[in-house]
Amino acid sequence: MAEPQFTTTALEAYLDEDLPPAEMARIEQAARSNPKLTEQLADINTRRNAGVHTLGEIWRRNRLTCAKREQLGGYLLGTLDKEMAAYLKFHLEVIECRVCQANLEDLKARRKQTDETVHRQKRYFESSVGYLQSDRK
Numbered sequence: 235m236a237e238p239q240f241t242t243t244a245l246e247a248y249l250d251e252d253l254p255p256a257e258m259a260r261i262e263q264a265a266r267s268n269p270k271l272t273e274q275l276a277d278i279n280t281r282r283n284a285g286v287h288t289l290g291e292i293w294r295r296n297r298l299t300c301a302k303r304e305q306l307g308g309y310l311l312g313t314l315d316k317e318m319a320a321y322l323k324f325h326l327e328v329i330e331c332r333v334c335q336a337n338l339e340d341l342k343a344r345r346k347q348t349d350e351t352v353h354r355q356k357r358y359f360e361s362s363v364g365y366l367q368s369d370r371k
Contacts, residue, residue, distance in 0.1 A: 238264050240271070243290070245278055250294055254330055300331060306338050310345065 240248075240261060247253045248261045265271045282291070293299070301309070301322055308314040309322045325331050326338065 240264070242278065245275055246291060247294065249275065249278060249282075251332065252294060297333060299325065299329075300334050301325065301337075303337055303341070306334065307341055310338065310341050 238260070244253070244257070245261065248258060251258065253261070261271075265275060305314065305318065305322065309319060312319075314322070322334075326334055
């Protein structure tokens, strides 16, 4: 059976954890049984650490296509203009950027916590309003 071949770009994306989970698993499985592939991954890391960078590497490493957290918040609230909302939808659903998906999930969780806290505070206030004394006389 032939060893799977991976492009340098795919291996760089693997090192950046920027591939879909199935492809990440496929490369990792191949690396476990192929010392040559492990050496190739090490060479890529050595080149990166030596300061040799391509424009594509810099673009991927700095995540220049990813949204800022504020933009993801706007996407979640539905306040972005149509073009940016369409781009983020594509980035999240088609490209499946795991970093942006994780950020969006975190924003959703924080929003839910905030909503629950506000609801709980409102209930506490409403249940104790009759017990509060007024300083006005």
